[in-house]
Amino acid sequence: MIAQTHPSIIELSDKRKKLIHPFVECTKNVFSMMLNWETELIGVFSNEKFMSKYDCSGLIGVSGALRGTIVVSLDQDVAFAAAEAFLGTKPLIIDEEVVDMVGELTNMIAGAGKDRIGIPGILLGLPTVIAGKGHSVWFDHGAHVEILQFSSPHGPLTVEIGVRGL
Amino acid sequence: MKVLVADDSGIMRKIIIRSLKAVGVSDIVEAANGQEAIDAFKAEPVDLILTDWNMPEKSGLDVVVEIRAMGSQVPIIMVTTEAQKGQVIAAIQAGVNDYLTKPFEADDLRAKLDKFVTV
Numbered sequence: 001m002i003a004q005t006h007p008s009i010i011e012l013s014d015k016r017k018k019l020i021h022p023f024v025e026c027t028k029n030v031f032s033m034m035l036n037w038e039t040e041l042i043g044v045f046s047n048e049k050f051m052s053k054y055d056c057s058g059l060i061g062v063s064g065a066l067r068g069t070i071v072v073s074l075d076q077d078v079a080f081a082a083a084e085a086f087l088g089t090k091p092l093i094i095d096e097e098v099v100d101m102v103g104e105l106t107n108m109i110a111g112a113g114k115d116r117i118g119i120p121g122i123l124l125g126l127p128t129v130i131a132g133k134g135h136s137v138w139f140d141h142g143a144h145v146e147i148l149q150f151s152s153p154h155g156p157l158t159v160e161i162g163v164r165g166l
Numbered sequence: 167m168k169v170l171v172a173d174d175s176g177i178m179r180k181i182i183i184r185s186l187k188a189v190g191v192s193d194i195v196e197a198a199n200g201q202e203a204i205d206a207f208k209a210e211p212v213d214l215i216l217t218d219w220n221m222p223e224k225s226g227l228d229v230v231v232e233i234r235a236m237g238s239q240v241p242i243i244m245v246t247t248e249a250q251k252g253q254v255i256a257a258i259q260a261g262v263n264d265y266l267t268k269p270f271e272a273d274d275l276r277a278k279l280d281k282f283v284t285v
Binding site: 029030033034083086087096097100101103104107108110111112115120124126 | 174177181220222247249252267270271
């Protein structure tokens with residue numbers, strides 16, 4: 001299924017609510033608390049196996065009670081603006097500090113989101129970051145995938161959760 | 167006052183260090199993983215430790231356990247995304263003095279530092 005649905009009109013199954021609601025809430029919290037940015041959920045995709053990504057993606061492996069991957073993908077302008085907010089200077093390229101910042105944002109979103117799912121025993125790995133235009137991330141075959149698309153004051157971003165065992 | 171900041175994220179260390187400097191702390195040691203934190207502490211004891219939980223080499227919890235096993239009572243603040251009740255209890259049982267969950271606002275971190283920083 002490749003239907004995009006606006007979150008205000010979507011009728012969510014309990015399974016989808018279990019993943020979507022925690023990650024919407026924690027994504028908004030992370031950007032609000034750490035960067036003082038307001039983010040808005042503008043779209044939800046379900047069960048996409050493949051999707052083009054923005055310029056910089058943080059990935060965290062999920063194991064234990066759920067198994068899969070959580071991906072936070074930022075447009076370059078978003079990544080640069082976030083790095084400027086954290087560091088005080090705007091980077092000109094995706095450098096080590098931008099990569100580190102994307103990894104830490106991913107860590108915070110994934111960590112807070114998994115605690116809100118309400119399933120004990122979910123474990124997270126350490127973040128890995130991929131940078132470069134046009135890259136893609138493929139989730140495990142059979143994983144339940146939710147792709148949450150947000151707007152921010154500096155551009156778009158997505159939070160993607162692809163897990164088995166839900 | 168000397169403070170050890172352990173986090174595998176350089177950005178997070180900078181955020182914490184910025185807050186430490188704002189409360190007057192300038193003698194700061196950085197560690198990018200748990201083993202570096204233990205090595206730094208063994209090399210020169212500090213007056214306060216802020217440590218992440220999930221780090222390469224050794225976790226922040228390992229750091230707490232090892233430092234308490236050395237007999238040190240240095241105050242330790244865990245700064246982490248791990249927020250489940252069982253984990254907070256495990257950290258406190260291991261010897262953590264205070265706990266701050268990520269994400270946090272600058273005022274949250276400042277309030278924790280105000281409890282332990284004496285300059």
